[in-house]
Amino acid sequence: MKVYAIANFKGGTGKTTTAVNLAAMLARDGQRVLLIDADAQHNATNFFILGTEGGITLTDVLEGLGETVWEDNISPSGRERLWLLPADMGLLSLDLSAILHGTTAGFRRFQDFLDAMGQDGEIDSVVIDCPPSFTAASVAALANADELILPTRVDDNSRRGVLELLEQVESLPRTATPARCRILVTMADRSNVSKQGEELLRAGRVEVFKTVIRRGIAVDEATYARQPLYEYKPKCAPALDYEAFLGEVLADG
Numbered sequence: 001m002k003v004y005a006i007a008n009f010k011g012g013t014g015k016t017t018t019a020v021n022l023a024a025m026l027a028r029d030g031q032r033v034l035l036i037d038a039d040a041q042h043n044a045t046n047f048f049i050l051g052t053e054g055g056i057t058l059t060d061v062l063e064g065l066g067e068t069v070w071e072d073n074i075s076p077s078g079r080e081r082l083w084l085l086p087a088d089m090g091l092l093s094l095d096l097s098a099i100l101h102g103t104t105a106g107f108r109r110f111q112d113f114l115d116a117m118g119q120d121g122e123i124d125s126v127v128i129d130c131p132p133s134f135t136a137a138s139v140a141a142l143a144n145a146d147e148l149i150l151p152t153r154v155d156d157n158s159r160r161g162v163l164e165l166l167e168q169v170e171s172l173p174r175t176a177t178p179a180r181c182r183i184l185v186t187m188a189d190r191s192n193v194s195k196q197g198e199e200l201l202r203a204g205r206v207e208v209f210k211t212v213i214r215r216g217i218a219v220d221e222a223t224y225a226r227q228p229l230y231e232y233k234p235k236c237a238p239a240l241d242y243e244a245f246l247g248e249v250l251a252d253g
């Protein structure tokens, strides 16, 4: 089982778009995939289901509630081979209470959940859509990821956000750092600032995906249609770019 965490300390950098499309493409190509929404804003959850009735949520996992025998309890996404562990606002109160009471139980439970799933052998890939901050869920995600994928726009704030996150990740104990970290440039256009920002990132010490995800209105449209890009508009620039990105993700995996 391979665990991909999709993260950046900044919002609006294409994390959810990348997580949803990566998970959907992996499932399309035959893998059994679990998409975990670790962001209390639950955008990835909304992409697939309205409301979270039925299966367990990530909040349940962190609280140690509910059986984690996944076949019975994990929500289907409505797509073949793709399951969803939804987020809800409960994640926020959980983090607050963890801060107030100084507990790390949620962190450990998340780890146990992933371990148990790895041992079950029912899932090939886990894709975790992280919030733009350190929370019990996102720290556990980073600590358990085989690969950290950092979508970033090329404006200076986004670039800094990604570098700051990397510094924090590097300060985690060695056992808790992902084996590989790669930056994915998103929402790129033909402007000079876009080109220059990309060059700055490539000149840095962190690996950057060769593929750059171009900006395209179809990405916003696809969120309304609740469809991955390959289905909504397979020939649009961002859809083609996400296919090339998938190729890179799988090439050495």
Ligand SMILES: Nc1ncnc2c1ncn2[C@@H]1O[C@H](COP(=O)(O)OP(=O)(O)O)[C@@H](O)[C@H]1O
Pocket (backbone or CB within 6 Å): 010, 011, 012, 013, 014, 015, 016, 017, 018, 043, 186, 187, 188, 213, 214, 215, 216, 217, 219, 220, 223, 238
């Ligand atoms: N390649 C792209 N081209 C155009 N718009 C995009 C692209 N990627 C993401 N967006 C849009 O930008 C906004 C933020 O993207 P999102 O994936 O939700 O970011 P995050 O999860 O990092 O906050 C959304 O409205 C999304 O539809």
Ligand SMILES: [Mg+2]
Pocket (backbone or CB within 6 Å): 015, 016, 017, 039, 043
């Ligand atoms: Mg998001």
